Amino acid sequence: MKTQQISRRALAAGLAMAPVAGLAGAATPAKIYEMIDAHRRANRAFERAIDDLQRFEDAYEEANGDGFQVPCLLGGGMGSSNGYEECKRHFKSAYENQRRNMRCLSNIAPELAEQALAAFDSKEIENMALIDELFAEEAARREKFGLAEAKRRREETGEAERVAALALCSYQCQTLEEARIRAEYIMQASIIHEDEGEYFSALLRSFMPGGDGDRAEG
Numbered sequence: 585m586k587t588q589q590i591s592r593r594a595l596a597a598g599l600a601m602a603p604v605a606g607l608a609g610a611a612t613p614a615k616i617y618e619m620i621d622a623h624r625r626a627n628r629a630f631e632r633a634i635d636d637l638q639r640f641e642d643a644y645e646e647a648n649g650d651g652f653q654v655p656c657l658l659g660g661g662m663g664s665s666n667g668y669e670e671c672k673r674h675f676k677s678a679y680e681n682q683r684r685n686m687r688c689l690s691n692i693a694p695e696l697a698e699q700a701l702a703a704f705d706s707k708e709i710e711n712m713a714l715i716d717e718l719f720a721e722e723a724a725r726r727e728k729f730g731l732a733e734a735k736r737r738r739e740e741t742g743e744a745e746r747v748a749a750l751a752l753c754s755y756q757c758q759t760l761e762e763a764r765i766r767a768e769y770i771m772q773a774s775i776i777h778e779d780e781g782e783y784f785s786a787l788l789r790s791f792m793p794g795g796d797g798d799r800a801e802g
Contacts, residue, residue, distance in 0.1 A: 613759065613761050613762040613765055615755070615758075615762070616755065616757065616762045616765050616766055617765070619748075619751060619752045619755055620752065620765070620766070620769050622748050622751070622752075623745070623748040623749055623751075623752050623769075623773070623775075624773070626741070626744045626745040626747075626748040626749075627745050627748075627773065629741045629744065629745070630738070630741040630742050630744070630745040632741075633734070633737045633738040633740075633741040633742070634738055636734050636737065636738075637731075637734040637735060637737070637738045640729070640730055640731045640734040641731065641734075643729075644726065644729055644731045647729070648725070650663070650665055651663055651664035651665045651722075652664045652718065652722065654666075654671045654714075654715055654718055655714070656675050656678060656711065657707045657710060657711045657714075658678055658679065658682065658707070658711075662674055662675075664718070664719070664722060668715065668719045671715055671719075672712065672715055675708075675711055675712070675715070676708070676712075679704055679707070679708040679711075682704050683701060683704055686700055686701055686704075749775050752766065752769075752770070752775075753766075753770070753775070
């Protein structure tokens, strides 16, 4: 399953260098086949990495549930599925709300309010450290389970697939035959989709055997 698509700008830049219709195409298009093969291999590796990651995620969820509870020392808490940054942001906001509530107390009992504010500051520091600790433990569990490595493989192979697709789309075709071969592969491999725009689809089809762009109508 494709999860990354080439940008319209990169695609247009590559196709703009294709030869105009009518140029001779006698040369053997070995280079374009080499680039297509490179992208096909990169894409297969990316798809395997996606499948592997899904299996790891399913197995990890089955073994560990949906995550863990991150406690707020003021009371309550948040699920770890909300993410590290969101937990920190939410808890900081909770402590700040409590500090604002001390304004009225400052008018009545300033010393008591000062003590309370110091306690909130201390607990917030403790709470932030607790969040760091809990998510560090979770990261270690994911690493030990193999899930973190599976995510890295998906990112690495996804980037390799993107680079191969960019190379293919930006290659300056030397013959009309090369342009046709590339256009047909780009359409078949779904490097772009129909929803990228009828003009791009029509442009690609114009290089394909018998293609005149008519299929883009309707």
